Amino acid sequence: MSNSILAPGAVLALWTLIMLIWVAVTRFSAMSKAGVDLKVAPPGGRGADLEAVLPPSVNWKSHNYTHLLEQPTLFYAVIVFLHLSGGDVGYTRWIAWAYVILRIVHSLWQATVNRIPVRFAIFSLYTLCLFALSVLAVIATLG
């Protein structure tokens, strides 16, 4: 395993784009089943407009892709802070890996079964990881 806290960040960025591919593959086959033709779509349509048209399990992939562009932006900033200010040490790397692994589990759950209590539990766990990393980043940058 790499000895840089940037490695889990690179993995999460790549995972985000794998989710994008999953969105595209499932969405296009569902659109053709639903008879949606992009060529005659009215100008200005967006992914969110498909909420009412496609089956929920298809939209779940897209919900998760959207989530991956929300809280993780904070994660990227924090690991760069840690890396640049001497906070890139053993245990912070493990917390960052835990965050990324839990995000991947969260994606798989939301994209497939998507029962909310389980999703919420995973969300809470990785948010605790991010909380810890943020505190460590404050200590590393002030110190």
Next chain:
Amino acid sequence: MDTNAILGPVATLALWSMIMWVWMYATRIPAMNRAKIDAAKMVGGTGKNLDDVLPAEVQWKAHNYNHLMEQPTVFYAVAIALAVGGMGGGLNAQIAWAYVGLRILHSLIQATVNRVMWRFGIFALASLALIALCLHAFIGFVLH
């Protein structure tokens, strides 16, 4: 090789996002005036509420501004990681320029004609560029 070369496209896309911000308000405020919306009396609304009120092509600028706060956040993270890791020159810098050029084209299309098929084609190309950068970061940071 200048490993910070990739920061050029980073700065360009950040600046472009702010230009879209200006474009959004330069069209939104006159449109709100025309629609007789008095912002001084509004409580708790968000930009999304305007989708029902303002003409679609005014909101298209805002849709694009919002998109620029979505996928490009991954681009910024990966580009800065590549620069910090000494991999931000050469091919990676060129791919980053391609990503930024495509995102600017994507903005121009979404803010004006907004044909969904064109927009999707440009978005798919930009995403491929970002996937390449992510793979290079993965190879550099995780496999080495």
